[in-house]
Amino acid sequence: MKTYRLYYPNDLSIENEPIALALGFFDGLHLGHQQVIDTMIEIAEEKGLKKAVMTFDPHPSVVLNPKMRRTTYITPLKEKEEMLKEKGIDYLFVVNFSSDFAALSHDTFVKEYLISNNVKEVIAGFDFSYGQYGKGSITTLKTYDEFNTTKVLPINENEEKISTTKIRELLLSDKLEEANKILGRPYQINGVVVQGEKRGRTIGFRTANIEPSGPFLLPSLGVYAVTMTIGADDTIYRxxxxxxxxxxxxxxxxxxxxxxxxxxxxxxxGEEVSVYLHNYLRGEKKFDGLDDLIEAMTIDKENAIQLLEKFE
Structure with a gap:
């Protein structure tokens, strides 16, 4: 997969083959996002086009709504890139979402970032918006003759639209299993094993301290049943x-x-690891002493062993 980083003004000349393009921020690459991308792949293969995704960095809220800016992600850019590569995407366009870019008219965005990149098919979610004040929409995209536009309808779970916002809410409110269900996979945090206080080994629970490798959203504080992989080894550890x-x-x-x-x-x-969160066990608690802590950790371990039996 070839990754292009685009800025404003877009003076990068890319002589790529005709492409089908999935448009969106795609944080989490949840089931709804996957439907958009899978639709793009289906159209690309049917029409003999290259498969492409366009995303943005940072999140638009950093520019458009500083009071509610989103600086942590379910899938930081590096992880998003790796997941798209695994899906066989040919081109990834990462557009720098700056103040100047946000001020573009919707027509300028289309001409300078879509048509100029040889886009022949555009696929986006029903609520995708673009251009200054979000005036561009699926409806305006359909007015261009240079490409076809396909609108992908939302996926609902319990009569509520699957969204990144919903997944974030679930992760931050002790509802990991619900979040995983609409993500379509266990929530994942990648990082590096670093030196810690080394207290765990003194009480019979040696731990690996993980320094996240990107701006991952951390779920609610507590204890989780997890699996972990280490480096390039695909062995799954509980x-x-x-x-x-x-x-x-x-x-x-x-x-x-x-x-x-x-x-x-x-x-x-120093090893790079991936931690997969499967089950929320309990909230964080302050214990009166080591004996109470060790007893709780022993119970946590027993519960995790039962919940993770399929990974034995």
């Missing part, structure tokens, strides 16, 4: 993750991710 501030030991501390892997005793500092 474990328990604590995402929190260690209130038993600190009055005020940064949020950390610690993973205790079951039946695992290797030193893996």
């Amino acid at each position: 474990g328990v993750a604590s995402i929190g501030k260690k209130p038993t030991f600190h009055e005020d501390y940064k949020v950390t991710i610690e993973v205790h892997l079951i039946d695992f005793d290797r030193t893996i500092y």
Whole structure:
């Protein structure tokens, strides 16, 4: 997959073959996003076009709504890029969403970012908007003769539209399993194993401290049943993750991710890992002492083993 980073003004001359293009921010690449992208792939293969996706960076709220700006993501750009590569996308266009870009008329956006890139088919969700004040829509895209436009209708779950906003709400309110269902996969956080306080090994629960490798949205503080992969090895390890501030030991501390892997005793500092969150076990709690903490961690481990039986 070839990735192009586009800025305003768009003076990058790309002599690519005719393409079908899926348009959207696509944070999370959830089931709704997958329907848009799969529709694009189907059209591209039917018409002999290259498969392309156009996304934006940073999130438009950084420019358009600073009070509600979104600076953490379900799939940061690097992860989004990898997932699209795995789907066999030929071209990824990453448009820098700046103040100047946000001020473009919808017609200028179409001419300079779509038509100039040899787009012959445009596929987007029913609510996609673009151009200054969001005046561009699926309806305006359909007025251009240079390409065909396909509108993809929303997917609903329990009569509510699947959306990135909904998934974020679920992740932040102890509803991991519901979030995973509409994501279409377990929520994933990638990172690097770094040195920690090394307290876990003294109480029989050695942990790997994970430093996220990008601006991932961290779910609600608590304990989770997880699996983890290490580096390029596709071996799946089961474990328990604590995402929190260690209130038993600190009055005020940064949020950390610690993973205790079951039946695992290797030193893996510096390794790149992927942590997959399968089940929410309990909220973060301040314990009166080590004995209470160890008892709770033992129960957490037993619960995780039962929930993750299929990964044995």
